[in-house]
Amino acid sequence: MTQSLQTIGLTVEEYLESERASDVRHEFVNGAIYAMVGASKTHNRLTKRLARLIDDCLAGSPCESFMTDVKVRVRVLGDERFYYPDLHVECDPHNADAYYSERPTLIVEVLSQSTERLDRSDKFYAHRKLPSLEEYILVAQDEPRVEVYRRARDWDLEVYGAGDELQLTAIDAALAVDAIYAGIQLADSA
Secondary structure, eight states, X not given: OEEEOSOOOOOHHHHHHHHHHXXXXXXXXXXXXXXXXXOOHHHHHHHHHHHHHHHHHHTTSSOEEEETTSEEEEEETTEEEEEOOSEEEEOSSOOSOSSEESOEEEEEEEOOTTTHHHHHTHHHHHHTTSTTOOEEEEEOSSSSEEEEEEGGGTTOEEXXXXXXXXXXXXXXXXXXXXXXXXXXXXXXXX
């Protein structure tokens, strides 16, 4: 869901200022920006469902979920990035900035043909550098399949499908895979 632009060499401050005024969201990777393109209805339905299910699990906790319009900042050893995950959870202490999170504990990406390579590679490798991140979750939109990578398991892959219950240890919750996909017409090719 990204498209490269010719803008290179932006400072973080320039990026953040331009992003506040832009009608189009952009991700930032070390001075380069990438425009975000639209998502399918299936992608949107899955993101909304996951947000609702996770919000229900977070009730009464110090954690809060954020959807596609709130960025996650990754800043490690001169590498500076801002990504827009489909969903992420940040717990106390919350970042004071109104537009991005710096300490997510959980990140969820709904896969699509245009984003799957980046979600599985660049974004995954960048996000797991965040000391706060405990779980990185990839959700398919062409079949009931949820992939979970956990820091506690050295980022080894765990796969969940129909009939399985997904344990989200980062927020001490469980989600039935069937509940994530219930009533959602899956995309033939995402």
